[in-house]
Amino acid sequence: MDQTDISAPVEHDRAVFPDGLMLDCGTVLAPVEIAYRTYGVLSPDRNNAILVCHALTGDQYLAETHPVTGRKGWWDRMVGPGKPIDTNRFFVICSNVLGGCMGSTGPRSPRPSAIGAQDDSGAAPVAEPWGTDFPPITIRDMVRAQNALVRHLGIERLFAVVGGSMGGMQVLEWAATYPDMVFAAVPIATAPFHSAQNIAFNEVSRQAIFADPEWHGGRYWEVGAVPARGLAVARMMAHITYLSEEALTRKFGRRVRRESMPPATPCTVAEPQSLSLFGEIFEVESYLRHQGSSFVRRFDANSYLTITRAMDWMDLGAEHDGDYGGPFAGTRTRFCVISFSSDWLFPTSQSRILVRALNRAAANVSFVEIESDKGHDAFLLDEPDFDRTVRGFLSGAAEHAGLECSVAKAEGIRGDGVVLP
Ligand SMILES: CC(=O)SCCNC(=O)CCNC(=O)[C@H](O)C(C)(C)COP(=O)(O)OP(=O)(O)OC[C@H]1O[C@@H](n2cnc3c(N)ncnc32)[C@H](O)[C@@H]1OP(=O)(O)O
Ligand SMILES: N[C@@H](CCO)C(=O)O
Incomplete structure (x- = not known):
């Protein structure tokens, strides 16, 4: 059993922006706190920083033991000394997204107007x-x-922005919104729009x-509840979309769980009416329930x-008459667009839409479709072709950027965010 407990007190490294941010909706959100981690060493020229953007439920702990779940970082395979995103060479930054629940300002953060409100009892304000x-x-x-975080770290230009899925959407927004700050961009398993499906x-x-x-109109904390069943079902459904038919078949096929069988029943369901209708019957059901229940221990519904x-x-086409190339007009960023066949x-097909749009914008773009039967989340799994693509692209781009081969011994900012003397 996973020991995750999202409510456990954990001190995350954070940057605080008291004046907050003007949001697209027109509201100023203040203050804003962004929780982040860094790995590797920032070069004296501050030109070797790679921002890694996480997907929907990821967080800043990409290459170390997670302080809440106790598990390996979600991209431990990709980020570290000698790994495809090589921390002997690059200074890697990863932050929890705005709206997240791993230390950055989000729905679980205290609402400023509510802080300090005190009732007549004189009890400490909640x-x-x-x-x-x-x-x-x-x-x-x-x-x-x-962007506020990157500037807070004293970095004016990122060598690269890399991310998969929703992380890839952030990569594209970076290249579109701050084109002069992004030398190279690696959008993975993503699209410049969210499809109807x-x-x-x-x-x-x-x-x-x-x-x-237990939803309670979204104010579940007031009654000490969590809409765990709803959130688990949400994750179960979503998790199916992260895999593929081939992957589910390979993992589970039609295998039936022995413990849901009456004694001495063979592992094929000869008499299905003798089984419980709603117990865990197929292995794939048990797997999904596990994915759902472990998720609710690490994520907040709001x-x-x-x-x-x-x-x-x-x-990205919305402000350009539907042209996804519009936001990239005149871009000097080098793109490596990566998709997975399953x-x-x-x-x-959505990556191709992006690549064509980048071509229309005369961008420097390469495109790789990785053959894989692992589905959307293949970028989180062991896919040697994918690793080679990321490593190769970053090395080539680093040469063009004139980066030194290794900055491991350079003075600058250490991986834990401390500025060295
Ligand atoms: C980019 C980012 O920001 S990362 C995003 C956040 N992180 C994630 O989404 C990771 C969660 N996602 C996953 O684990 C996805 O399943 C994947 C696709 C990435 C991992 O794939 P794999 O390594 O192949 O693991 P798999 O999908 O087989 O799941 C293994 C888990 O299922 C459990 N499991 C496997 N079979 C069964 C079964 N029949 N019954 C119950 N549980 C089962 C395993 O015990 C294991 O549990 P654990 O994770 O608690 O140790
Ligand atoms: N499994 C990913 C979603 C899609 O990549 C996550 O939970 O963030």
Whole structure:
């Protein structure tokens, strides 16, 4: 059993922006705190920084033991000394997105107007969280917050921005919004818009949360509840979209769980009527329940709603008459667009739309479709071709940028964010 407990007190490294940020919705959100981690060493020229953007439910702990779950970082395979994103060479930054629940300002953060409110009893004021009153945010708002963090770290230009899925959407927003700050961009398993099908999946997830009796209109903390069943169902449904038919078949096929069988029943269901209708019968059901229940221990329902909505709003063509190339006109950023052949959530066809748009904008772009049967989340898994692509592209781009081979011994900012004397 996973020991995750999202309510456990954890001190995250944070940058605080008291004046906050102007959001796309027109609201100033203040203060804003962004929780982040860094790995590697910032070169004296401050030109070797790579920002890694996480996906929907990821966070800043990409290459170290997670302080809440106790598990390896979600991209431990990719980021570290000698790894495809080589921390002997690059200074890697990863922050929890605005709206998240791992230390950055989000629906679980105290609502400023509520801080300091004191009742007649004289008891210490209890800070009420934003909950569903948290303002709607966009992927561009997340990127604005990251921009504030990058500048806070004294970096004026990123060598690269890299990310998969929703992280890839942030990569594209970076290149579109701050073109002069991004030398190279690696959008992975993503698209410049959220498709109708993906908005539909998100809506089913949200409705599952709303249907949970413990939802309490989004003010579940007031009664000490968590809409765990709704959130788990949301994750179960979403998790199917992160895999592929081949992957599920390879992992589980039609295997039936022995413990749900009457004694001495063979592992094929000869008499299905003798089994419990609603127990865990097929292995794939048990797997999904496990994915759902472990998720609710590490994620907040209001954050899930906020972030899924931010993805839905993603449409880089919206301000350019539907032309996804419009935001990249005149760009000097080098792009490496990567898709996976079995990804049906962000299929290769959507990457091709992006590549064509970048070509229209005369951008420097390369495109790789990785053959994989692992589905959308292949970028989180062991895919040697993918690793080689990322490593090769970053090395080539580093040569063009004139980066030194190794900055491991250079003075600058250490991986834990401390400025060295
Ligand atoms: C980019 C980012 O920001 S990262 C985002 C946040 N992180 C994630 O989304 C990670 C969560 N996602 C996953 O784990 C995804 O399943 C994947 C696709 C990335 C991982 O794939 P794999 O390594 O192949 O793991 P797999 O999907 O088989 O799941 C393994 C888990 O299922 C459990 N499991 C496997 N079979 C069964 C079964 N029949 N019944 C119950 N549980 C089962 C395993 O015990 C294991 O549990 P654990 O994770 O608690 O140790
Ligand atoms: N599994 C990913 C989602 C899509 O990549 C996450 O939970 O963030």
